[in-house]
Amino acid sequence: MDAHGNVFGAWLFGSNGPGYLVEFTNFGKCQYQGLGVTLVLPGGMDLDKSDNITICDQGAKTVDIIKPPYTKVSPIWALATTIPTM
Secondary structure, eight states: OOTTSOEEEEEEOSTTOOEEEEEEEEGGGTEEEEEEEEESSEEEEEEOTTOOEEEEETTTTEEEEEOTTTOOOEEEEEOOSSOOOO
């Protein structure tokens, strides 16, 4: 939840994407608006104290920062191309 009480989420359409970010402007009434950002396969997401969204795009193998007004993705880390086994 940001400083204005908005909640953010990511949806995946179909099993292979694309994924979209949304902002719930009235979470209690499930009212939301789509943001101008698409991802291949959205994963874990966090919101920092500056209201920047950090999200893992599992399909693109990146960790991305999306700054207000949430219209542009800035990839910051490239992830390994393989997942280690345990």
